[in-house]
Amino acid sequence: xxxxxxxxxxxxxxxxxxxxxxxxxxxxxxxxxxxxxxxxxxxxxxxxxxxxxxxxxxxxxxxxxxxxxxxxxxxxxxxxxxxxxxxxxxxxxxxxxxxxxxxxxxxxxxxxxxxxxxxxxxxxx
Amino acid sequence: xxxxxxxxxxxxxxxxxxxxxxxxxxxxxxxxxxxxxxxxxxxxxxxxxxxxxxxxxxxxxxxxxxxxxxxxxxxxxxxxxxxxxxxxxxxxxxxxxxxxxxxxxxxxxxxxxxxxxxxxxxxxxxxxxxxxxxxxxxxxxxxx
Numbered sequence: 001x002x003x004x005x006x007x008x009x010x011x012x013x014x015x016x017x018x019x020x021x022x023x024x025x026x027x028x029x030x031x032x033x034x035x036x037x038x039x040x041x042x043x044x045x046x047x048x049x050x051x052x053x054x055x056x057x058x059x060x061x062x063x064x065x066x067x068x069x070x071x072x073x074x075x076x077x078x079x080x081x082x083x084x085x086x087x088x089x090x091x092x093x094x095x096x097x098x099x100x101x102x103x104x105x106x107x108x109x110x111x112x113x114x115x116x117x118x119x120x121x122x123x124x125x
Numbered sequence: 126x127x128x129x130x131x132x133x134x135x136x137x138x139x140x141x142x143x144x145x146x147x148x149x150x151x152x153x154x155x156x157x158x159x160x161x162x163x164x165x166x167x168x169x170x171x172x173x174x175x176x177x178x179x180x181x182x183x184x185x186x187x188x189x190x191x192x193x194x195x196x197x198x199x200x201x202x203x204x205x206x207x208x209x210x211x212x213x214x215x216x217x218x219x220x221x222x223x224x225x226x227x228x229x230x231x232x233x234x235x236x237x238x239x240x241x242x243x244x245x246x247x248x249x250x251x252x253x254x255x256x257x258x259x260x261x262x263x264x265x266x267x268x269x
Contacts, residue, residue, distance in 0.1 A: 026177040027141035059236035
């Protein structure tokens with residue numbers, strides 16, 4: 001039984017973009033966790049996670065976002081999430097992630113959000 | 126449950142690699158039971174979470190163990206039981222902390238059970254020490 005999941009990384013200026021494709025569950029979440037850790041180890045604290053091709057997410061995947069976001073924000077960075085498919089978006093919403101994370105419609109919008117002078121970090125203050 | 130109920134059972138080795146197979150199994154049953162696509166998605170996620178808890182917590186990723194998923198449905202209700210013989214870990218007893226507190230503590234625990242309770246219409250847990258543990262979940266079948 002295939003459990004297709006793929007992850008690609010790129011840079012847009014000083015923003016690291018991680019694109020998730022397929023099924024992010026307890027089996028595949030460690031790959032995502034390692035990818036974010038790699039970015040942080042490389043000094044990248046501005047991260048966009050592009051979910052356009054992501055068709056499924058369970059709490060194991062959501063937990064990866066949760067475990068890194070605070071540390072990134074303490075270093076003046078953030079994880080911004082973009083292009084959620086409706087099914088994946090509903091899982092984010094069930095858990096109230098929209099109030100904690102900055103979720104954008106497109107990758108361009110998410111990348112640009114880092115350069116907004118007074119970009120509000122969702123969930124703070 | 127009526128006399129017209131139908132029963133299905135899946136036994137799989139306790140490995141996260143098999144979560145895809147488990148999701149496929151329950152999705153097919155949910156569709157056959159008459160759930161709409163949205164509820165099939167909820168069922169798929171709830172059972173994934175329940176089985177991932179068993180694999181990682183009850184069995185501690187011991188792949189020599191089996192996870193058993195039993196599904197029964199009639200015209201009104203779909204019941205799923207996830208059974209294991211591992212440690213008597215009661216996921217329903219996990220305290221649901223506020224999301225912002227979990228983030229501040231860099232913890233991701235408890236999200237799975239929070240999802241299960243939200244996605245299913247009934248959730249309960251039975252422990253028989255040394256024999257088996259069962260998480261019972263029920264989804265009502267909405268009439269079109």
